[in-house]
Amino acid sequence: MNSSGILSITTFVYATAAFLYIFAWVFKKDFPGKVATWVASVGLAGNISGFILRWIESYQMGIGRAPLSNLYESLVFFALTIALIYLVIEQKYRNRTMGAFAFPLAFLALAYASLSPNISDRIQPLVPALKSNWLIAHVVTCFIGYAAFAIAFGLSIMFILRQRAKTEGSILKRFPEPRVLDELTYQLIMLGFLFLSIGIITGAVWANSAWGRYWGWDPKETWSLITWFVYSTLIHARMMRGWHGKRIAWLSIVGFMAVMFTYFGVNLLPGLHSYGASG
Amino acid sequence: MVKNETSPDPKNRIWMFFASVKLTVALLLTLAVTSIIGTVIPQNESPAAYVNAYGENLYRIFSVLNFFDMYRSWWFQLLIIFLTINVVVCSLERLPKTWKIVSVKVPPFNADRFRDDNSKVDFQSQRSVQTLRQAFEPFICKKFNYCRVEETDKGVLLFGEKGRWTRLGAYIVHMSIIFLLVGALIGSIYGFEGFVNIPEGQTVNQIRLRNSNEIYPLDFDIRCDRFSVSFYETGTPKEYRSALTILEEEKPVLQKDIIVNDPLSYKGINIFQSSYGSLPSESLTLSISSREPQLGFNFVKETKIGEPVELPDGKGSVVIQDYTNSAQFGGRSIGEAFIGVLTPKEGEPVQVILPLRFPNFDRMRQGDFIIAVQDYEKKFYTGLQVAYDPGVPVVYLGFIVMILGCFITFFISHQRICIEVIRAGNSSRVMVAGTSNKNKLGMQQKIKRISEKLQGMSQVNSPTT
Numbered sequence: 001m002n003s004s005g006i007l008s009i010t011t012f013v014y015a016t017a018a019f020l021y022i023f024a025w026v027f028k029k030d031f032p033g034k035v036a037t038w039v040a041s042v043g044l045a046g047n048i049s050g051f052i053l054r055w056i057e058s059y060q061m062g063i064g065r066a067p068l069s070n071l072y073e074s075l076v077f078f079a080l081t082i083a084l085i086y087l088v089i090e091q092k093y094r095n096r097t098m099g100a101f102a103f104p105l106a107f108l109a110l111a112y113a114s115l116s117p118n119i120s121d122r123i124q125p126l127v128p129a130l131k132s133n134w135l136i137a138h139v140v141t142c143f144i145g146y147a148a149f150a151i152a153f154g155l156s157i158m159f160i161l162r163q164r165a166k167t168e169g170s171i172l173k174r175f176p177e178p179r180v181l182d183e184l185t186y187q188l189i190m191l192g193f194l195f196l197s198i199g200i201i202t203g204a205v206w207a208n209s210a211w212g213r214y215w216g217w218d219p220k221e222t223w224s225l226i227t228w229f230v231y232s233t234l235i236h237a238r239m240m241r242g243w244h245g246k247r248i249a250w251l252s253i254v255g256f257m258a259v260m261f262t263y264f265g266v267n268l269l270p271g272l273h274s275y276g277a278s279g
Numbered sequence: 280m281v282k283n284e285t286s287p288d289p290k291n292r293i294w295m296f297f298a299s300v301k302l303t304v305a306l307l308l309t310l311a312v313t314s315i316i317g318t319v320i321p322q323n324e325s326p327a328a329y330v331n332a333y334g335e336n337l338y339r340i341f342s343v344l345n346f347f348d349m350y351r352s353w354w355f356q357l358l359i360i361f362l363t364i365n366v367v368v369c370s371l372e373r374l375p376k377t378w379k380i381v382s383v384k385v386p387p388f389n390a391d392r393f394r395d396d397n398s399k400v401d402f403q404s405q406r407s408v409q410t411l412r413q414a415f416e417p418f419i420c421k422k423f424n425y426c427r428v429e430e431t432d433k434g435v436l437l438f439g440e441k442g443r444w445t446r447l448g449a450y451i452v453h454m455s456i457i458f459l460l461v462g463a464l465i466g467s468i469y470g471f472e473g474f475v476n477i478p479e480g481q482t483v484n485q486i487r488l489r490n491s492n493e494i495y496p497l498d499f500d501i502r503c504d505r506f507s508v509s510f511y512e513t514g515t516p517k518e519y520r521s522a523l524t525i526l527e528e529e530k531p532v533l534q535k536d537i538i539v540n541d542p543l544s545y546k547g548i549n550i551f552q553s554s555y556g557s558l559p560s561e562s563l564t565l566s567i568s569s570r571e572p573q574l575g576f577n578f579v580k581e582t583k584i585g586e587p588v589e590l591p592d593g594k595g596s597v598v599i600q601d602y603t604n605s606a607q608f609g610g611r612s613i614g615e616a617f618i619g620v621l622t623p624k625e626g627e628p629v630q631v632i633l634p635l636r637f638p639n640f641d642r643m644r645q646g647d648f649i650i651a652v653q654d655y656e657k658k659f660y661t662g663l664q665v666a667y668d669p670g671v672p673v674v675y676l677g678f679i680v681m682i683l684g685c686f687i688t689f690f691i692s693h694q695r696i697c698i699e700v701i702r703a704g705n706s707s708r709v710m711v712a713g714t715s716n717k718n719k720l721g722m723q724q725k726i727k728r729i730s731e732k733l734q735g736m737s738q739v740n741s742p743t744t
């Protein structure tokens with residue numbers, strides 16, 4: 001089987017895991033949650049194998065490059081990092097309700113890659129502008145950042161829901177305590193911010209080595225900076241003005257909207273970045 | 280930060296305005312929102328294109344607001360200047376206090392603060408205070424860079440701490456932002472960015488600047504010896520390559536093939552592969568044959584643009600008038616083509632299009648003669664981006680400092696630990712407590728782990744003493 005095949009199957013494994021996490025949370029059952037963790041781990045293994053296999057395939061085709069250069073490949077890597085970071089957090093904090101909010105994001109990323117008719121999964125050779133080691137550094141760091149922000153987004157929604165929980169028996173009470181959600185969100189945002197910064201920086205260094213300018217205000221660059229401004233606002237509001245809880249959660253949601261726009265929305269704007277709409 | 284809003288001194292008021300984090304948040308959000316404008320409105324297009332897209336009235340309004348070149352507009356630059364002043368003033372305002380905390384030789388400890396901590400851990404040990412002290416001290420001193428033991432009348436206090444300097448993390452990040460802005464300023468004052476097209480075999484010594492469109496002389500010559508483009512089987516471009524020679528006073532001093540992502544650097548000026556094109560071909564070889572073979576002839580002739588070719592037996596003449604990069608036929612682009620006129624002896628002159636990609640194209644015309652391009656001289660020009668930016672090293676320094684600063688600010692904390700060992704008859708009571716200026720949850724877990732270790736040490740060796 002080729003890598004696209006493995007990744008298509010992984011999409012369904014992720015769907016199953018996401019469903020089990022939600023089921024376990026809504027029906028307050030522990031067993032489906034445990035199964036969900038196993039299924040999610042199998043999915044992650046599939047995702048990683050698909051990624052590596054695609055790398056090998058590109059060598060067999062005589063193209064030989066890391067699978068990180070178009071929309072399909074970036075989505076596959078995005079799903080991989082979300083699943084990986086989520087599973088690490090689940091191990092550390094031992095609460096599977098987070099899976100109901102984080103894991104569907106990994107599923108959606110991979111489903112969009114595998115199922116959308118607009119996204120080609122063909123392994124294509126690199127156009128000259130993308131032949132640079134900075135490309136790999138740039139894509140890897142950006143997507144680690146995006147994945148951290150994605151999970152922070154899921155946790156922020158949990159936080160906002162959790163605050164509305166009134167009755168003791170509510171399924172929302174199964175969430176981690178608000179204090180923990182708040183702290184964890186912030187930790188993820190710091191991780192994301194560090195990697196977003198490195199992502200923007202490696203992008204700038206790459207642009208400088210390819211075109212002789214490190215910054216050109218093209219829409220993709222500008223939107224990544226807008227995202228950076230939003231999260232920078234969040235960090236200052238929290239460190240200096242003592243913002244916590246709900247306001248941070250909302251800023252985190254706004255920040256993730258900016259991330260999504262940087263990733264997908266920019267293709268709708270006039271501009272010349274490398275991931276065209278057809279990927 | 281000191282709040283001092285009632286101060287009558289206007290100088291002080293301005294200082295305080297710029298020292299405010301409210302201003303930071305406001306500026307960052309304003310920058311985030313206004314930056315969107317330039318991504319929605321394409322920048323630096325021609326006025327005609329804008330009038331066409333937005334209409335006369337909106338065009339005027341946008342134009343007054345500098346929306347068509349907004350990242351260089353006075354108001355956007357003003358926001359950035361405010362941000363810079365904000366970081367500088369705020370850091371100056373707070374740095375002395377932070378520095379006082381960071382630079383102490385003997386870190387102060389307030390044991391009572393640790394005793395009151397509600398996540399502290401207590402346990403009993405059968406061993407004496409001094410034995411425990413001897414066991415704990417090396418352990419704590421290894422885990423923390425600074426450690427100190429104090430004797431009290433009830434027993435001993437062990438303090439340990441590390442990462443005091445990480446309180447400077449935010450200043451490091453802010454310094455990196457200053458580096459970036461200073462680097463950008465240097466670049467915009469002393470740098471330039473332009474482009475030049477060089478036909479194969481030719482030499483230039485000036486470029487055209489991108490922003491002002493002015494001619495800018497270089498103090499050396501660039502010659503393009505060769506340009507080549509290769510394609511993958513799928514037809515997408517694989518590599519653009521220009522063989523360039525730099526000449527000083529007509530003598531070659533440097534030679535290099537450049538490709539995208541691998542520029543040539545000379546005297547701090549970087550020359551990048553950026554585009555290419557083919558040049559009007561001067562000479563070509565035509566093949567002309569008659570449609571009906573029995574009648575026929577088929578001959579080949581070398582010619583130049585504008586030079587008529589006589590058909591045999593006085594049947595007329597053909598002249599190639601033009602070469603184009605993108606000929607149109609039936610509303611579709613058919614690529615590079617020669618365009619000429621066929622004038623038969625009898626009848627009207629007709630236009631002939633000879634696309635290079637479709638050698639049999641002229642058959643479709645259904646004329647008496649079929650004309651094709653058999654061979655032609657192909658020449659390229661290379662499009663180079665030429666940039667000089669002395670600010671880049673400063674910007675790159677800013678990049679590195681920013682990554683380090685963010686890492687320190689986010690993930691390394693100032694951690695302090697206090698262990699109190701108190702005599703309780705023959706045995707001892709131990710308290711372990713710790714604080715951290717960030718990631719408090721993580722610190723609580725760390726204290727738990729450390730106290731488990733300590734508990735292990737205070738029992739294993741001599742449980743009966």
Ligand code: HEM
Pocket residue numbers: 232235236239240298299300303362363365366369370373449452453456684685688
């Ligand atoms: C984008 C431009 C930035 C501006 C204009 C800015 C401005 C400020 C200001 C005015 C303060 C309060 C005064 C002070 O403590 O020095 C502050 C604090 C702080 N900033 Fe920034 N900052 C920027 C970027 C960043 C970034 C990217 C980070 C990420 C690490 C950061 C981290 C911090 C931290 C951690 C503090 C709190 C300092 C403390 O606790 O003493 N800043 N910033």
